[in-house]
Amino acid sequence: MEKMKTLAEWKYTPAVSRLGYTRETLYVGLGNRDGDYRFEKRPVSDEMIDKFIGGRGFGLRLLWDAVKPETKWNDPENEIVISGGPICGITQYPGAGKCYSVFLSPLTEQTYNSNAGGYFAPFLKFSGFDAFELQGKADREVIVFVDGDNGTVQVLESNITEDKNAYAVTECLHEYFANDEKDRKNISVVSSGQAAAHSFWGCMNFSFYDPRRKVARLKQAGRGGGGTVLRDKGVLALVVKMSHVTGTSVGPANPDALSKLGGKLHKEIRDFDDVQCQMRTIGTAHLNEIMNDYDLLPVHNYKFGRHDDIGNIHSTEYKKRFAQGMPDGCWYGCSLSCAKATPPFKLTTGPWKGREVIVDGPEYETAAGLGSNVGIFDPEWTIEANFYADHYGIDTISLGTGTAFVCECYELGLINRENTGGLELKFGNKSDLMELIHRIAAGTDEFARIVSLGTRKMKKIFSEKYGADRKTMEDIAMEGQGLEASEYRCQESIAQWGGYFLTLKGPQHDEAWLIFMDMVNKQLPTYEDKAEALFYFPNFRLWFSLVGLCKLPWNDIEPEDNHTKYKGIEAAKVPEHVQNYVEIYNAVTGKNVVKEDLIAMSEKVYNFERIFNLRMGKGKRADHNCPNRGLGPVFEDEWNARPEYFDGKLKEAGIEPGGLSVREKIARLQTHRRGQWEQLVDKVYARRGWNRNGIPTLETVRRLGIDYPDVVELLEKNLKPEDSFA
DSSP states (O other): OOOOEEEEEEEOOOOOOBTTBOOEEEEEEEEESSOOOEEEEEEOOHHHHHHHOSHHHHHHHHHHHHOOTTOOTTSTTOEEEEEOOTTTTOSSSSSOOOEEEEEEOTTTSSEEEEEEOSSHHHHHHHTTOSEEEEEEEOSSOEEEEEETTTTEEEEEEOOOOSOOSHHHHHHHHHHHHOSSGGGGGGEEEEEOOGGGGTOTTBOEEEEEEETTTTEEEEEEEOSTTHHHHHHHTTEEEEEEEOOOOOTTTTOOSOHHHHHHHHHHHHHHHHHHGGGTTOTTTTGGGGHHHHHHHTTOSOBTTTTBSOOGGGGGGOHHHHHHHSOOSSOOOSSTTOTTOOOOBOSSEEOOSSTTTTOEEOOBOOOHHHHHHTTGGGTOOOHHHHHHHHHHHHHHTBOHHHHHHHHHHHHHHHHTTSSOTTTTTSOOOOTTOHHHHHHHHHHHHHOOOHHHHHHTTOHHHHHHHHHHHHOOOHHHHHHHOOEETTEEOOSOOOTTOHHHHHHHHSSSSSSOTTSOOOHIIIIISOOOOSHHHHHHHHHHHHHHHHHHHHHTOOSHHHHSSOOTTHHHHOOHHHHHTOHHHHHHHHHHHHHHHOOOOOHHHHHHHHHHHHHHHHHHHHHTTOOSGGGSOOOHHHHSOOSHHHHHTSHHHHHHHHHHTTOOOTTOOHHHHHHHHHHHHHHHHHHHHHHHHHHHTBOTTSOBOHHHHHHHTOOOHHHHHHHHHHOOGGGOOO
16 A cells, blocks of 8 residues: 655643543544645643543533534534543453544434444553544545554555445554554554445544454444434544553552452453353344244334244344454453454355455344344345445444335335335345345445435435325334434333333433333333333443443343342342443542442432533424334234233223224224323433423523533523423
8 A cells, every 4th residue: 555645743741641541632623625724732720620520521512612513414513523431441341442532423413422342442552641622634645643652643645545434444453553453453444434434424444453353343332323424524434553552551549459459350251141141252133032922022023022934033043153262352351251253254246255364243232133134034134144244334333223124114005116226125125125225335326325324314305206295104103313223123112112212312222121021020110110220220220331341241241149139120220330430440540439329429420411402403302202113012913912911901001901902902902002101201300300391491401510501501591490390
């Protein structure tokens, strides 16, 4: 590869991380397509650390300062902010390589934050920066390179012209910036793919080098369209290089405590993973059959919760296809090793047809979204779809859920083959559904481009352009706030309605996964119980995003006696692991927090993010929409798949099903559940310290210490006495 032209360069002295922070951030301004490149090192204040902690919190605070209420996702002032947090980069405890990317989303038109593993965030910190801000739009296609070894940041003119997709770009840049084969592991690349140039489903791929397989592997910040924002800025890739990584690079206050805590969890993983979740051998795909057993597996656009062909996508089928016996952690020291990879896999379609590639995943969300939800029960097809989605820069969850919506629209006759450019987009039609993915990437087919704008925009365009019935599409489209739902069928869990549709950024499972607690274990009998769970778990889960940790080691491995020592909600919290995190935080930062402080940290950021969305014209009750398909059956075949079950639900509601047609039963149950939804919303809002319109109260922001003048001014304009719970 020829040497790339340097458009701008800045030299700096890397700050050393102490107690988890370098206390400096990196700002790279690309100008407004005018070649005005700018670099700044910005200080991190004590207040920034106390109020926003790191990771997602830093990202939200920096983005707030960068944009205006009228800023759109494709305006130059929109930023991508990437930050790991104080614990990010430790090597003693599993799951410590995570970072969050924060930006204004093309899908939701408000703030979004998406997590990824890989080496980028730790390398960025050890290069001297707690966060990376990217703003503006380049005047040509560029690569931004942070060289932590030599203390330079460069904007380079990309000379990659042939294949601008993720795997090709990532391999090319690992080779270009490395001095030799051994040096490749010191590189991390963030890239997207050609689909992100026009699709709102664009994801960002974060790399880590696998020296055993001699290939760069990818982990995705998949959701919300971050890859779309990256490509809109004219950035082909971000690259960071850092050779000097040790177990104490974060500058911990008590490294011995970290080693002790890590040793304890490593032992639990060694002793119990094989009989618990099998993360080391299968990863999250172990959920396929479990979800099917409890009618929670999304089948045919969430119409059904199970399928007779589950054996074809049983986790044992994926286990056969995943390489075994190699550690697959996406950061040093993670023995949970859930980042599964295939042996060389021969592609059968698309521009790389015939090539043998290493495919990362599929994880459960992809196995279900690009599997049962689109009616395909073929792991080989799903693995290939997973590869091309990553390669093209497409979020697999939005792709799966959005494509499932397209399939149902096609089968209902709302769209036809003339509309789809000749594709027969029925559930299970493997060849045409794969072709749709390739057309989305190419960006030349009109229908594929419409699909790639997301489900919310599809509803509008299908109605206006093809005459599709809008009411039917609103009933069946599994999206909230413009974001496609992740892959759990939530109809039977009132608490999970909230876990999906009362979230900050749309129906993504990273806030609260309460299905088992609610409908299987019956641990949340009252609305107050559900509201408490929808306060605690979104805040506790958010804490991981502030400090740079993966959530999976929290509850995908448990102490052997967790369910004998603790019951109900307390057992679901996995108290021993919560205490681990308290001690890890203290061991890194030198502070002396207790477990209640973790929730207090998160609650500040949770409410700030809600207020940020209010500032962007969202963040009210009307934006917490829940489709009818999310609440219960919409069509007769859904009811008739489990008639006794649904008749029983009517009886529980005090409605006698005898004498009612199936259509009447559906209408009655939907009316009842819509009433339950409204009750849930009120209880959750009250518990969170919000008013009836879903806006944090002045009392709440004062209690949390985020009553900044601009925050108070915004709230005073929007809080109305009639919306108070008092």
